Structures are given as structure tokens and as C-alpha cells.
Amino acid sequence: xxxxxxxxxxxxxxxxxxxxxxxxxxxxxxxxxxxxxxxxxxxxxxxxxxxxxxxxxxxxxxxxxxxxxxxxxxxxxxxxxxxxxxxxxxxxxxxxxxxxxxxxxxxxxxxxxxxxxxxxxxxxxxxxxxxxxxxxxxxxxxxxxxxxxxxxxxxxxxxxxxxxxxxxxxxxxxxxxxxxxxxxxxxxxxxxxxxxxxxx
Numbered sequence: 001x002x003x004x005x006x007x008x009x010x011x012x013x014x015x016x017x018x019x020x021x022x023x024x025x026x027x028x029x030x031x032x033x034x035x036x037x038x039x040x041x042x043x044x045x046x047x048x049x050x051x052x053x054x055x056x057x058x059x060x061x062x063x064x065x066x067x068x069x070x071x072x073x074x075x076x077x078x079x080x081x082x083x084x085x086x087x088x089x090x091x092x093x094x095x096x097x098x099x100x101x102x103x104x105x106x107x108x109x110x111x112x113x114x115x116x117x118x119x120x121x122x123x124x125x126x127x128x129x130x131x132x133x134x135x136x137x138x139x140x141x142x143x144x145x146x147x148x149x150x151x152x153x154x155x156x157x158x159x160x161x162x163x164x165x166x167x168x169x170x171x172x173x174x175x176x177x178x179x180x181x182x183x184x185x186x187x188x189x190x191x192x193x194x195x196x197x198x199x200x
Contacts, residue, residue: 018052019044020090022097033058043097083114120164127165130154131173138180141187148180 015024017040024030029042033051035058040048051058079088085099095102103114134154137147155162155173162170 015039017041017044019048020097041097120161123161124165127158127161128169131165131169131176134180135172135176138176138183141183144180144183145187146180148177148184151177151180 016022017024018038019040022041024039024041030039031042031045032039033045033053033056036051036053036056038051038053038056040052045051048060050060053059080091080093081087082089082096082099082101084101085096087096087098089096089098093103101114134147134151137143138151151173155177162173
């Protein structure tokens with residue numbers, strides 16, 4: 001049995017990468033060992049820095065376990081399911097090699113968590129822009145009431161997302177609402193006092 005047959009999938013005859021143990025799909029970029037001709041994903045070959053076939057002269061030098069970081073495992077497993085495409089990937093992976101989705105960390109995520117994080121990251125620039133405008137408008141006396149009212153409503157409807165924002169944006173929003181509210185109260189007090197003194 002040659003090396004290519006040794007890495008063949010027993011169910012469908014599909015070749016497998018000997019490093020990641022995933023099928024070598026036709027659309028993926030592949031490479032072969034110059035000596036034993038075993039095929040690998042190009043990324044796997046580059047990351048492994050050589051062949052994974054026992055006895056091949058292209059096998060990289062052995063590294064003692066104490067000198068390397070032990071791959072992460074979660075819940076006693078060394079693989080996890082990609083929340084986007086559902087296929088099995090390494091537990092320590094921060095990018096799915098099947099669908100190309102990038103994760104925020106290597107911690108396993110459910111599909112719901114992944115969708116929420118993706119939505120938040122997509123909306124982050126708009127959130128930052130909205131908070132900046134609320135803060136700026138709160139500094140202007142004539143627009144402070146609008147900034148305070150809109151800021152309070154926006155805060156109430158985005159409470160869960162605000163907790164995930166960088167601290168600077170959360171602080172700007174709270175300061176803007178506070179300044180806008182104080183300016184609004186001050187304006188109302190001034191108008192009341194003006195009306196009182198103007199009364200006959």
C-alpha cells in the first residue's frame with residue numbers, strides 16, 4: 001500500500017490530509033511531499049513545516065512536549081464544531097478551514113453566539129458613530145434635550161450590545177446622556193425663572 005492509499009478515506013475513497021485529518025477537497029489548495037509524494041493542504045504543510053509520514057526524510061525535527069504549547073481542548077475534546085458550517089475543526093482553531101469564517105477566540109461558540117457576535121462586529125462602526133453624535137450634540141445647549149432623550153432611548157434598546165462595547169464608547173454615551181440631561185434641566189430652570197420674574 002503506497003502513502004496516498006494510506007491516507008484514503010475508507011468510506012468514499014477521498015484522500016485525507018495526514019496532518020489535519022480532513023478530506024482533500026478538489027477546490028482546496030494542495031501540495032505534495034517531494035520525497036514520498038503524500039498530499040497535504042498547503043496551509044497544513046506550511047504550518048507543520050514538513051511531511052507527516054513516518055520515515056520520510058521531510059519529517060520536521062522532533063520537538064519535546066515541554067518545549068511546545070499543548071493544543072487546547074474543550075470539554076475533553078480536541079475538536080469542535082464550526083458554528084457557521086457545522087463541520088469539525090481543531091479545538092484551538094480561530095479560523096474554519098472549510099468555510100473561512102474567523103472566530104474572535106478559540107473558545108467553542110454555539111451558532112446563536114456566533115450570529116450575535118458577528119452582528120455586533122458588523123454594527124460596531126455604526127454604534128461608535130451614533131455614540132459620538134450623541135456626545136457632541138449633548139454639549140450644544142440647543143440640541144442637548146434631543147441628545148438626552150434620544151440617548152436614553154438608544155441606551156435602553158441596546159443595553160446588551162453596550163456591555164460589549166469598548167469602555168471608551170460606553171463612557172462617552174453615559175457622559176453624553178448626563179451632560180444632555182443637566183443642560184436640559186438647567187434650560188428649563190432658567191426659562192421658569194425668567195417667566196417668574198417677567199410675570200406682572
